[in-house]
Amino acid sequence: MSTMPEPHRALDCDGAFARLFDFLDKELDAATESALLAHVQHCRSCFDQAEFERRFKAAVAESRSAQRCPDALRQRVIALLGPQREAT
């Protein structure tokens, strides 16, 4: 086995899973990303896993809108600006 970096070295299922979350979080370099995509396009089981995790991450991101700063707190934070703003 070569230790030279091979941009298009194929990934097996374990290798693909180990990099799946880095991929979904956009933390992979381009070469590893294309190796992962190549595996996932040909492996049903990894494709299903990747799709599930992608959809889960999207649902979690979407939950942002379900939690916002309460209005009373917003007013208190804005009030912190009062005296300073007049001073400038």
Add this chain to the structure above:
Amino acid sequence: MNEPAPVAPAPLTHDAFSALALTALDDVYRFARSLTRDASDAEDVVQETYLRAFRSWTTFQPGTDVRRWLFTIARNAFLRSRERGQREVILDDEGAAAADAEQAQEAWVRGGLDPILDRTDLGPAIVAALAELPEVYRSAVVLVDLEDQPYEAAAEVLGIPVGTVRSRLFRGRKLLQQRLAQHARDAGIIPDRAAGSPV
């Protein structure tokens, strides 16, 4: 094309900084909620964060991510407040202890969540499930999945190595999936029939 590339963004005025900082209020609130179990503690952290930010706004570098800057202040404010109060025991091992059970539940969780992940009304159940995670996992998931911060930024904000961000995210997401599946089943969103039983 002949214009010189801008070396640095123009300096901010205090008013411009304040307006920019306030655009991140929902984000800072969500992050504060991820750090504390208690809603009123989170409100204290948010107020303290903005108090410090408005005081030391000149140390903010224009052109950088104001949310990352505020998250770091919030984390420090949280640590300071915890020193004053009773120190919460951080159960870092909680996830590891449950690892075996997780393995067995994986298929059950995935099968249960799969049909409901695209629902638009899932937000409150996710917020509730997130609230049940130990803080170390919750804060990592909130920074990366909700606030879209890169690993490197999350590592800086939380004061941990990038590898730890990665492992907390992995564990945190698995725990979150379990809690969400449980919530969804309790709320009747996942029919028992479809979910099967958790082994």
